[in-house]
Amino acid sequence: MLGTNNNGWENKYENKYAISFRRWAKDVDPYFTVKKYYPEKEDKWETKSVWGIFKWVLFNPEKEVTTSDGRAVVIQPSFSIVIEDGTDIYYVQIDFWAWSQMRATLNSLLSANVWDAIELYAKTSFWKDGKKYKVINVTNPNKKKEITYKDKNTGEDKTIMVNESYMWAYSSADIPKIEVVKDGDEILKVKDAEANEFFKEKIAEKFSKKEENNSNDWGIDISDVPFN
Secondary structure: OEOOOOOHHHHHOOEEEEEEEEOOOOOOOOEEEEEEEOOOOEEEEEEOEEEEEEEEEEEEOOEEEEOOOOOEEEEOOEEEEEEEEOOEEEEEEEEOOOHHHHHHHHHHHOOOOOOOEEEEEEEEEEOOOOOEEEEEEEEEEEEEEEEEEEOOOOOOEEEEEEEEEOOOOOOHHHOOOOEEEEEOOEEEEEEOHHHHHHHHHHHHHHHOOOOOOOOOOOOOOHHHOOOO
């Protein structure tokens, strides 16, 4: 389900959506852009969250395509998180070079299993270093927990029920070291190729074949992904 307004296994789905994570400028909160496809047109809108049943993770390799006006364009590599909601199917795309958003999201997905309930929520978060980061929370909407927070207006402690998060499958110590080259506060380069490949390999290990005890005989091919 969205927070706002081929062949094989996809035949059972009436609606197909391509969803992309957007970070944009520092002062803009992150969100997802949504495209719904029809035979004759497409609709577009924005949303903060996507939820349903977690089905798979695809890696979309870099490829070159030719546009309608004859230009050669290179589509950068990305991951697609496949989520089902009844007769709707969502492909949530995260660029392979999206730095911490991609790695943190995949790390959480490696703790989830196919057929789990899942919600992806785009938000800005403050981390231990005091800086703001644009993140994708990966949670289970069917599992709730109570947290306590302080009301900014009254100073009172209040409680609220929230989704339980899927924790990281791998700790920072398990992931290849990431080197950030800076000139003062300006980031010149992030050397994270090994860390990116680490998660690419882990995703391939877990999602390269159908899960055991999976009663549905289905598979996903990259040609089925609507935004490729």
